[in-house]
Amino acid sequence: MNPIISGASVVAAGLAIGLAAIGPGIGQGTAAAQAVEGLARQPEAEGKIRGTLLLSLAFMESLTIYGLVVALCLLFANPFTGG
Amino acid sequence: MFFSLAAVEVGTHLYWNIAGLTVHGQVLLVTWLVIAIILSIAVLGTRNLETVPKGLQNFVESVFEYVSGIAKDQIGEYEYRPWVPFVGTLFLFIFVANWLGALVPWKLITLPEGELAAPTNDINTTVALSLLTSISYFYAGLKAKGLGFFGRYISPTPIFLPINILEDFTKPLSLSFRLFGNILADEIVVSVLCLLVPLFIPLPVMVLGIFASSVQALVFSTLSAAYIGESIE
Secondary structure (H helix, E strand, O other): OHHHHHHHHHHHHHHHHHHHOHHHHHHHHHHHHHHHHHHHHOHHHHHHHHHHHHHHHHHHHHHHHHHHHHHHHHHHOOOOOOO | OOOOOOOOOOOOOOEEEEOOEEEEHHHHHHHHHHHHHHHHHHHHHOOOOOOOOOOHHHHHHHHHHHHHHHHHHHHOOOOOHHHHHHHHHHHHHHHHHHHHHHHOOHHHOOOOOOOOOOHHHOHHHHHHHHHHHHHHHHHHHHHHHHHHHHHHHHOOOHHHHHHHHHHHHHHHHHHHHHHHHHHHHHHHHHHHHHHHOOOOOHHHHHHHHHHHHHHHHHHHHHHHHHHHHHHHO
């Protein structure tokens, strides 16, 4: 069973990080678009807009990071095989 | 014909046995260094206090203002002051730890096993920090409202009970994984790039890593303050 589990883990790791990047990618693009529009509308609010944008981007990024953690766990700390 | 110029290995640690418990020695070493740096800057900056600050006192005062600004924004004007040390410690520890891990040439010091890196690349450190946050927002809620704090499990409607209970577990989980994943991922990417093309190519990723790690420190402390503020109101 070992090669099957190893092969499946590798495929799963690739799928995990690949699929996990789709949603937050779209979300971050939308957030940045709205931030740029707000900035164009009112350039004096640049400080607040930039701060809020960075904070929101970090939150969305963390969803991709969850997928990355699962992928790393499957590759390097696989509970079912040596890896 | 081919010889190994570089290698990447993940998962080997320097294990110490202290009183029957196994700890990761390399994480403790860098953690002590981070603590020493923060304490020495704090002590040196606050001796011979002057009304018009200059030099290191000026820097320390601006750091304090920034950190208490984080707490004030999230917790509210009237109750933020007792929480500034906690939020500030989280922010400063994570910030200095991440930057030390990224900037100091640790490879110059060889350990018998494993190597020195940012202490936040170990899941134990980040889980410990997020459990501290969990305990502190429970403590804040219980102190502000007594046992009525547990009424938040059935607000806004009792149907939300399983979701609210689940939220108590996902809050520390997401906090710890966000920080751990960011730091470890950056380290792995940099080490793989150094394995492949050691000259110049890893530099943009390292700069991105420095920027992202400082944002992660801010996000961790802001979220902790937000959870505390949410359980007080």
